Amino acid sequence: MYNQHLLLSDEVRAALDANKPVIALESTIISHGMPYPQNVETARACERIARENGVTPATCAILGGKLCVGLNDKQLAYLGKAGHKVNKVSRRDIPVMIARKADGATTVAATMILAALAGVKVFATGGIGGVHRGAEVTMDISADLEELSQTPVTVVCAGAKSILDLGLTMEYLETKGVPVIGYGTDELPAFYTRRSGFAVTYRMDTPQEVAAAIRAGQEIGYRGGMLIVNPIPEAYSMDKDYIDGVIARALEESEAQGVHGKAVTPFLLARIAEATGGDSLASNIQLVYNNVAVASQIAKEV
Numbered sequence: 001m002y003n004q005h006l007l008l009s010d011e012v013r014a015a016l017d018a019n020k021p022v023i024a025l026e027s028t029i030i031s032h033g034m035p036y037p038q039n040v041e042t043a044r045a046c047e048r049i050a051r052e053n054g055v056t057p058a059t060c061a062i063l064g065g066k067l068c069v070g071l072n073d074k075q076l077a078y079l080g081k082a083g084h085k086v087n088k089v090s091r092r093d094i095p096v097m098i099a100r101k102a103d104g105a106t107t108v109a110a111t112m113i114l115a116a117l118a119g120v121k122v123f124a125t126g127g128i129g130g131v132h133r134g135a136e137v138t139m140d141i142s143a144d145l146e147e148l149s150q151t152p153v154t155v156v157c158a159g160a161k162s163i164l165d166l167g168l169t170m171e172y173l174e175t176k177g178v179p180v181i182g183y184g185t186d187e188l189p190a191f192y193t194r195r196s197g198f199a200v201t202y203r204m205d206t207p208q209e210v211a212a213a214i215r216a217g218q219e220i221g222y223r224g225g226m227l228i229v230n231p232i233p234e235a236y237s238m239d240k241d242y243i244d245g246v247i248a249r250a251l252e253e254s255e256a257q258g259v260h261g262k263a264v265t266p267f268l269l270a271r272i273a274e275a276t277g278g279d280s281l282a283s284n285i286q287l288v289y290n291n292v293a294v295a296s297q298i299a300k301e302v
């Protein structure tokens, strides 16, 4: 029996009932993470890549207060066009969105909650939220990290952007008991670049290895999730000094304008996209596709 507030698409329900592989996809990346129309094109392509890999895609969002797992094309287009006009929904927002019958695009944290309710075990995205630079003063730490510590969903990402303090993000994940698995790498990737200088917890090179760890967690009733960090393909990775400079200027601007709370990440993402023209967006799109392919291979093994 599914939760009364869940609304599964027919395709996702059929796949889950038949025990076929499904991967979750988030929607804040569509509404707040990329500009229109590339966001809608990317969301569609992610679904296509999952299907080409023999996996059913389940893009998640809250629509009319329903926790939707699996969206149709019209719903994807709506979230992309609405952009920042749609609510950015993390864990804390879910009950109010349901009660108000509101629409919301789900972050990594909220998508994990929807995925877990539906029984989806693997989730692909671009980058996760983390401990922000200066968090020792602002206490700005993404709810994504807390969610990874308590919800048993495996998240495949390309690391985190260096708008965050990557060292503190790794420390926080260690404290919270979240393993960070480098997929074919010993180092945490930094989203646009393949390296950060920070070591991962474990390295794994095959989907079978990852699936074995997921199954072991299930067998012992492990409470949290795992983070799989998959470096951006070499061909699309960006020059580190260039992107670091862009990020530093975006951070200065956000500070000067007093941006805070849930607006920080979307503000920085938009400034970086503007400053780099189409370059960072093209890299961003390619790393998401790469994560969808890896998540699909893992989901088939679980």
Ligand code: PSU
Pocket: 026, 028, 029, 030, 032, 033, 034, 090, 106, 107, 108, 109, 126, 127, 128, 129, 130, 141, 142, 143, 144, 161, 191, 261, 262, 263, 265, 266, 269
């Ligand atoms: N980082 C990115 N792209 C994104 C996000 C983060 O490179 O689209 C989005 C994700 O949805 C993530 C959310 O879950 O931002 C984190 O926001 P916050 O820092 O407010 O928790």
Ligand code: MN
Pocket: 140, 141, 142, 143, 261, 262, 264
């Ligand atoms: Mn935050």
